[in-house]
Amino acid sequence: MSLKTLHFLLVEPSPSGQSEIEEMLSIFSNEVHKIEWIVIEEALAALELLKTTHFDLLIVSLPLFIYPRRTLWKELHSLAGATPILTIGEQRDEKTSTLAIHLGAEDYIPKSEYSPTHLWRAILHALERHKMHEKFKELLFADELTRLYNRRGFLTLLTQQISLSKRLNKGFLFFQVDLDELKKINDTHGHFAGDSALKGAALCLKNAFRKQDIIGRIGGDEFAVIAINAPEEEGDYLKKVVHESAHQYNLAHKHPYLLSLSVGAAFYSPQEDPSPEELLAQADADLYVEKKQKK
Known part of the structure; x- marks a missing residue:
């Protein structure tokens, strides 16, 4: 049986950060899913790519999109549409983690907690949570006439x-x-x-x-x-x-x-x-x- 191919976009300005995540993705590719990914260093370049390309998951550096102005995150969230977003960053504190979730990310992973198992678990949970949320919302929540929540x-x-x-x-x-x-x-x-x-x-x-x-x-x-x-x-x-x-x-x-x-x-x-x-x-x-x- 052929494996489903998942397409990820990794937005990370640090070459060492890119290498860490790419190495971890390589470990799991072809085991459960075939994973293909594109790496971009700059927020604006990522936004341009999202205008024309669909991805199954976005893995993005949170600071890159909220500093110095949060309008970049709003545009990212708008272009992502139904695509789940997993955020990464240096900080390990409740404020940063809460901010990421509040902004609409599925999860936040600090670099101090990088490991193949942790990252893959976060990816699977993000994909599954998002899939369940969308299906649940579609089946149970929609008012037929207005398309608002019922x-x-x-x-x-x-x-x-x-x-x-x-x-x-x-x-x-x-x-x-x-x-x-x-x-x-x-x-x-x-x-x-x-x-x-x-x-x-x-x-x-x-x-x-x-x-x-x-x-x-x-x-x-x-x-x-x-x-x-x-x-x-x-x-x-x-x-x-x-x-x-x-x-x-x-x-x-x-x-x-x-x-x-x-x-x-x-x-x-x-x-x-x-x-x-x-x-x-x-x-x-x-x-x-x-x-x-x-x-």
């Missing part, structure tokens, strides 16, 4: 985010958003218009929040958002961003109705540790205040 998927991720926030001792903002007058849109203009309005609401939220934030449709006309690591004082500002996004949507799309969103916010504090149900209730109460003000 209620089940969103609440699963909310529970995970609460656990992570407790470990990191960092809070986050939680939003509940209602599409106003959906029943009226359905009754007046038909269910096709109602579906279009729901898709429009999803687009507004995607435009209002960051790529790493988690957005779901949790009910017929109800949406929810986890703004990861967003401080409590940004709550009112982000509400305004959502309303501005809806305004821009109405300017760009000529529908027989105006798309309107109501927004409620709550803050998850690790010290107070509200449950998912309590966060939903708090955001819903805040949303109700905004709805009353619109009447």
